[in-house]
Amino acid sequence: MQEQIKAQAADTSGLTNIKSNLDVAWVKIQDALQQEAEGHNLWIEGTLELINILDDARMQTQFGIQQSLTKRATRPEGAIRIEPLRCRTRKLGS
Helix, strand or coil, rough: CCHHHHHHHHHHHHHHHHHHHHHHHHHHHHHHHHHHHHHHHHHHHHHHHHHHHHHHHHHHHHHHHHHHHHHHHCCCCCCCCCCCCCCCCCCCCC
């Protein structure tokens, strides 16, 4: 009878050990899934941030080019405007 009790205790101990190992493995799986989801979200956020930064840089570059073209087309404040010479001709004897 004592041997049966010892055998049952050993079986129970083995089952407890297996359950404990399963619990540890399940926690690791859950942690990995959580990290994967967070990593995926971080990847999306980072990609969107990169797109926004590149778009802002493109807009600033285009705006800068437009400004420099506008500056070239207009004269600075106080600049003298030089008109081309217009020659008037008179007929001789008039």
